[in-house]
Amino acid sequence: MATLKLNNLRKSFGSVDIIKGVDLEIEDGEFIVFIGPSGCGKSTLLRMVSGLEEVTSGDIWLDGERVNDHTPFERGVAMVFQSYALYPHMTVAQNMGFPLKMADASADEIERKVRSTAEILQLGHLLDRRPDQLSGGQKQRVAMGRTIVRDPKLFLFDEPLSNLDADLRIEMRVEIEKLHKRLASTMIYVTHDQVEAMTLADRIVVLKDGLIEQIGAPLDLYERPANTFVASFLGAPKINFLDATLLDSDVNSSKLALSDGSQIALPIAVDPSSQGQSMKIGIRPEDLVLGEGDFTVPFQMELHERLGPTSYLHGLCAGNPIIAEHRRRGNVDPEEARSLGVDAAQVHLFDDAGVSVKMTLGAA
Ligand SMILES: Nc1ncnc2c1ncn2[C@@H]1O[C@H](COP(=O)(O)OP(=O)(O)OP(=O)(O)O)[C@@H](O)[C@H]1O
Ligand SMILES: [Mg+2]
Numbered sequence: 001m002a003t004l005k006l007n008n009l010r011k012s013f014g015s016v017d018i019i020k021g022v023d024l025e026i027e028d029g030e031f032i033v034f035i036g037p038s039g040c041g042k043s044t045l046l047r048m049v050s051g052l053e054e055v056t057s058g059d060i061w062l063d064g065e066r067v068n069d070h071t072p073f074e075r076g077v078a079m080v081f082q083s084y085a086l087y088p089h090m091t092v093a094q095n096m097g098f099p100l101k102m103a104d105a106s107a108d109e110i111e112r113k114v115r116s117t118a119e120i121l122q123l124g125h126l127l128d129r130r131p132d133q134l135s136g137g138q139k140q141r142v143a144m145g146r147t148i149v150r151d152p153k154l155f156l157f158d159e160p161l162s163n164l165d166a167d168l169r170i171e172m173r174v175e176i177e178k179l180h181k182r183l184a185s186t187m188i189y190v191t192h193d194q195v196e197a198m199t200l201a202d203r204i205v206v207l208k209d210g211l212i213e214q215i216g217a218p219l220d221l222y223e224r225p226a227n228t229f230v231a232s233f234l235g236a237p238k239i240n241f242l243d244a245t246l247l248d249s250d251v252n253s254s255k256l257a258l259s260d261g262s263q264i265a266l267p268i269a270v271d272p273s274s275q276g277q278s279m280k281i282g283i284r285p286e287d288l289v290l291g292e293g294d295f296t297v298p299f300q301m302e303l304h305e306r307l308g309p310t311s312y313l314h315g316l317c318a319g320n321p322i323i324a325e326h327r328r329r330g331n332v333d334p335e336e337a338r339s340l341g342v343d344a345a346q347v348h349l350f351d352d353a354g355v356s357v358k359m360t361l362g363a364a
Pocket of ligand 1: 018039
């Protein structure tokens, strides 16, 4: 069990700044997920917390103690990597017990901890096998077991499932969820997979260029993204953005011009000082429907992509490429799909710097 506090944490490699001042407080037992584009510093940050990477400046507090100068072992932190190198000549039990052996634990203690950990990970019947006799998911579980036996205060996972095939990923995702419930340990988990992020996290930390863009519960981030970056990072297919200019706004509605000159009236009030500014209207594919809504936007359908239970309508809205999710079966006639309805409560507005604009639903 552990709390973690990062205070203005920075890391430079030579003259290149990689982590540019990260502040973060993690509660005991929380499941935190780091997401962000490749190269934004997720692994570096995790390695700094683990003690594998030195800190350039700032502080790391673990359970109220400043641990900047502590070794990984002293921190009591366990890290599971994407590539889980198991010792090929050792059995599952020996692989799992290895860290305890290195720490001079007694044979009894090793046996007991390996057994109870194998129980948690459903590896009890595989303890005598060697890694080459295991499936990918089983190997990954052994790698996790190897960290659990040490009873770490804090688990750090760096994309542990990215080498597994789709089915195994889902299976292991559920295993990790159960593991977290069972151990109630604090965990930080890095992933590119937003389904993993949305389902596992108590809170998601979105990183970009070595800085935190937004922190929040998964649905908070999805429904109230602070900026266009966070909005487009969560959700697949991505949120649609329509370029627009705010013409007018009163307490009940706002009039916006789309890039082709067509005008739409949103039953939303925006700070009138934004008048004349360019904006982006953000609408998620599932919030665009064929038919009526609080307001409609023009649509020129180009492609109907069927996935089975759902399908996507690709096309243009006033020159902007957009995607609408369509849940009904059957063909869609492009001639009839000339506009899409939108529920005003599901609209996001961003200013020309991409920052979310405060708005209220109109009374009308
Ligand atoms: N030892 C190093 N020396 C110099 N630059 C490094 C070193 N380690 C990482 N970097 C650079 O720091 C940046 C962040 O790397 P990091 O591995 O943390 O990214 P990441 O967010 O984990 O990316 P990915 O999603 O691809 O794993 C990258 O530009 C990388 O090239
Ligand atoms: Mg990485």
